[in-house]
Amino acid sequence: GAGVSQSPSNKVTEKGKDVELRCDPISGHTALYWYRQSLGQGLEFLIYFQGNSAPDKSGLPSDRFSAERTGGSVSTLTIQRTQQEDSAVYLCASSDGGWGTDTQYFGPGTRLTVL
């Protein structure tokens, strides 16, 4: 079956511009996660959605970052007034339950470059 998809695959923007990154999770998966991976760094958790529950935003680095998930499926991560330190690969993952031992499957990522 289809895996997690993300768009765009690459995004180059100028400092101060807003960007939107999209994630389509695996069909039927109720949990959706956003992470980012900066050069030489590990994956850093950003935000988590589970069904209709309030999202866990504890990993968002600043109020310039926000995310929404419409209809329990597609998610959009928005970064306002981008800064050069926002340059990273943004990875989306989904899982079938978000509980305990479930497995997260990652999309191909969006490489964001802020000039």
Place this chain on the structure above:
Amino acid sequence: QKEVEQNSGPLSVPEGAIASLNCTYSDRVSQSFFWYRQYSGKSPELIMSIYSNGDKEDGRFTAQLNKASQYVSLLIRDSQPSDSATYLCAVRYSNSGYALNFGKGTSLLVTP
């Protein structure tokens, strides 16, 4: 601050040898442990998951978990050049939601 530590490597092993990758974590309130493989420029893919103390085998891969010593390891038997990648250890803590806490990864190079 919950930490997941891995030796960055590179770990170099000859083809056919056993590669041993180690990971330590800082918090005893841990629940689930995962090993992901990440090829350069690609997204992480799950190799193994382990939840209970002991060994878990899947083909050439064996995950080992020791909660008392707070470490988890991954053994790759009969290593192949195609195993050359970065291996990421991830821990889910039972008291911090469902996000995974990742180490920075160990780079493995299998030489022919």
